[in-house]
Amino acid sequence: MGVFSHLQIVELGSSVATSYCARLFADFGADVQKVEPPAGDPLRRSAPLTPGRQSAWFSFLNFNKSSIVIDADNPEAVTRLTKLIEGCDVVVDGRKVDSAECPAIDVVTIRQRNPEVIYLEASWFGSEGPYSGFAATDSTVRALAGLIKLVGTVEGPPLHSPDFQTGILAGLWGFIAVASSMVKGGAGRSWSVSIFEATLTLSEYQAFEAFAIGDVMRRIGINRFWPGGPAGIYETKMGWIGITTLTPAQWHALCDMLGLFDLRDDQALVLAEDRLLHLERIERQLKAKLLARTAREWFAEGLKRKIPVIPVPEISDLVRDAEKNTRSAIVPVRLGKEVGLTVGSVQRLTLTPPHRGGKVPAVGEQQGSGIAERPRTRIALASSVCAEVNRPPLQGIRVVDFTMGWAGPLCTRTLADLGADVIKIEAIQYPDWFRGVDRRAAYVDSRMYEKTPRFCILNRGKRGITLDLTRPEGVALAKRLLAGADAVVDNYSVGVLAKLGLDYGVLSKLNPRLVIMSMSAFGTDSIHRACRAYGSTLEQGSGLPTVVGSPGDPPVMSHNAFGDAVGGLNGCAAVLVALMHARNTGQGQFIDLAQIECMMPFTAPWITTYSIDGAQPTKYGNRHPQFVPHGCFRCAGADEWIIITATDGRMWQRLARLIGRHDWSEDELLKSPEARRAIEDVIEASIAAWTLNLGAEQAMSELQASRIAAGVTRLPIDLLKDRHLRSRAFFQHIERPFVGLHPQPSMPIREGGSPCALRKGAPTLGEHNREILLGELGLSEVEIDKLLEEKIIGAEMLSETELAKSPGKVSSI
Structure with missing residues (x-):
């Protein structure tokens, strides 16, 4: 029996955040009923896909759940969904990200009949504030959160990472909210999670550090890491090695290991922030020395000298890593007729461990207890009174x-x-x-x-x-x-x-x-x-x-x-x-x-696809495997950039009209992302010509006014004056x-x-x-x-x- 095996959870809508939140409960035994339209959650079509056309992302987010199909066109749809929610313990609601054709229901009224249900709602930016109506994607949110502008070459463009980082972070926060509600027996709590604000967990401390020492953060090149170094990834005789040297002792040990005695003895290089000013000279010598031995050999040497070094694995290395399989960091998963590997639960409780792998439900497939749509007696939270909102959930711990x-x-x-x-x-x-x-x-x-x-x-x-x-x-x-x-x-x-x-x-x-x-x-x-x-x-x-x-x-x-x-x-x-x-x-x-x-959850889909067909991951740069166009475009002003993407045919048509290409917006063939892929270079050039004449903020305003997903690439310090965060009182003041x-x-x-x-x-x-x-x-x-x-x-x-x-x-x- 899992820790949450007494819980029934209903998952509504389509978002990575709510899918991952519910998946974490399923890991520990909860019966998760995922509500889908007849065509299935749109995430089932998210790349990368396996040879059997199964989404590796969807598989990671949804194994060990059940699927229940509710067709919004069916006259009984609202009744069925209401009955399902009235019998559950937790509702995880992603409809504000994507409704996925979920029937419109009155959650407030339903919760009045089931006052003990815990409710979590996810949205991109929250229900109020200047960005609340923004169209968004994972990359546009990360741009606004200060996580893209500092990555890439000095001249640009800034470089984004693959999806779905924001959803995994917000899913963790959603899980924390719901799970904390149960520790002291408090039922009936209602939570919301902003995916944008959840993403700021990665950049919040950089924002305050930059404010304290002055606005000095700038893009300094691939695999360079403010405020010091060397802290990056470097080529060796065989493979890549990750190195991070922050303290004087680590720097001296690295120089001794590589025989860089002139650098070691240079008093101008003792502190990490001073080395940042001399990275060109340091890395020139460092890179030449590292080519003499393999990553594994340097790793062994670094361990002896207490230097933070690590071989940088390829996806194939992770799949074959015996320790990660033994520790259930990588677990088996069944996707339809295919069997592969994915990333397991990282919450490694030793007495009550999570499930080790599982099966991805087909659309409408029930797994486990199969108690969908059956009202039941509450087990988990019946002994407690409904929570007092003003009482913190962990008070007394x-x-x-x-x-x-x-x-x-x-x-x-x-x-x-x-x-x-x-x-x-x-x-x-x-x-x-x-x-x-x-x-x-x-x-x-x-x-x-x-x-x-x-x-x-x-x-x-x-x-x-x-x-x-x-x-x-x-x-x-x-x-x-x-x-x-x-x-x-x-x-x-x-x-x-x-x-x-x-x-x-x-x-x-x-x-x-x-x-x-x-x-x-x-x-x-x-x-x-x-x-x-x-x-x-x-x-x-x-x-x-x-x-x-x-x-x-x-x-x-x-x-x-x-x-x-x-x-x-x-x-x-x-x-x-x-x-x-x-x-x-x-x-x-x-x-x-x-x-x-x-x-490892951020690499999960590529682990799955490699485990099935041995295919190496495709790198897209600032492009996207599904969305065309998708890129980072220069705006007027020094080092000003914006991420823009079209997530579907209608958004593409609005984008084409906005940049003055009405011929593209009226071309029925270009509604298809595959057709747009064939002229992607031309499309990007036209967008770049349009953005270059506008400031980044103005470009975002015009794009969002046309309901086109766009986000200015911000520096971390910009967050402190972000108008949306201010309107939501995100920054609170404390005396110390x-x-x-x-x-x-x-x-x-x-x-x-x-x-x-x-x-x-x-x-x-x-x-x-x-x-x-x-x-x-x-x-x-x-x-x-x-x-x-x-x-x-x-x-x-x-x-x-x-x-x-x-x-x-x-x-x-």
Whole structure:
């Protein structure tokens, strides 16, 4: 029995976001009834297609669901759909993205008859605001979200990645909203998710960093990564290698490994931001040296030297990867008469694991229990009263947070935003490295570590204490906290908590209800578990870069630490599933989350097609396998660009008329994307001539006025003044010591019209030591003073000199 095997979920409309959200519930046993028109969900026709003409994207999004056909033209359609919803626990509604001919129903009235049903609605931009009526695609939304403009060659055009990144991110957020509603037994909640705002999870911290240091972000070339480097993908004697060097130690180790001693000894290259100014010289020497050995050989050398390096796999390498098959990162799937592979659930709960693969339903096919359209007695939520909207869904849950950087803190920040009491544990010897790694006296004495935007953004809503976990007194206090906690999250290197005496075996005996999640890069049992990794390393090793760009291009990375944010959201989702199980059974469990596996959903369709016919992925550059035209076009002004696409024949005709090609709009043959493909170069040239005379914002306004999907390619800093986000009060202001009143991004999920209120800013170092140690653990003032004197706790980061004198050290934290 799966954690959600008692749930019936109804999925309406057609959107990647709602399909993926429902798929995550199906992974853990929910009976998902997918409502489709007689011709099937339009996503069934999304490329790439298998030899049997099955959509690999649809397969990934929908295996282990049932399909129920409701024909809107049937007089009984509304009655059938109403009956289905009245008997379910959750409605996942994607009709605002694409109605997929779903019958018009009065959801409000239906929910009045079934007040316990949890409702989730997805839309591109939300129900109000300047963009609310915009036509959109995955790429136009990513352009507006600041995720395209920084990728590509310096001269342009900016380079987009294949679909469906926005839908996967929004689907995760939708799952988090619905699952959080169940942890404390609250039924009846109604959520909305903005796909645009969900996508900002990837770019929000870059926006604030750019604002803090000045608007300095510009496109600096393929596989170059602001604010330092080298951090990219490079060719070797055989294969490609991903390298990320941020710290001085990593840079020196890389130079030593490659024999680049002149670069190592150049004091102008010690800091990553300084190396950015000299990348041409650095990469010229770096690339020549890397050609001497294979990617695998360099990887082995990099591991010895603790450099974040990873071979960049082709899709074929992923399919053949024995570890990913063993860990169920890749699972079998049946698509009609074909059998292939796809990406499994990345929420790797060890006691209550997700389904390992499954079958894609044919149109109208029932799977599993086959209880569609049958009203039933509520099992899941009948014992609880309907939720109070003003009460956060996770109020009463306590999480102990051993995380640093981006991925882990994003996971726990989301839990805090949803009402959990999150206690963040740092040490004055080893504070969260997102506070800054500069230990020079000037940095420490001026408390600059309290002012970094990225730390403030990712740790809001938490309480903070300091404990030196390398010493017995610190570990003992941590155990006392954990004895009364519901969950603990860490993203240290594999084995660090075990060295400290805080491993799963110890903690599960201390508190059998405790949910314990490790968020390592590759998994606790991986052969690569000792590999150092950043979010960029995870992207490099995921296979995604090999499907981005044009034919003949090297593998292409995005321009942010993509893997961190994706890992954080998946970690939050996994904790919620485990908390639900603990609520129902009293049993905690261990979650072995491998962040690199969290990136693999973005490569899922190419894994499927390769597993069936061995075909290598087709690279489209800024074009699209279905939509013609689809591209990134220069506008008037310096480095101004816009993504434009025509998703169907009618949109194409409106586009042709707008750019002055009435002959094209009246040509019946050109209604077909296949016919337009034959003259794609000519079409793109005509669009480019039109956009070049307009500013990007004006071009978007004119295109959207004609209901044509278009999005300006924005820089992350542009988000802070985006008129749509301002109109929706997306940025909320919080007061915090050392920073003052400062903006924070909201969650993209809402109950009602306003964003969920943010409770408090990020904790200063050790801010809540006395509140927690004195007030909750019952320590005396004398005991606390002794802990301060011995530097087991504290409120100020130690400088390099002070750290050298401090007892206790676990350098791999």
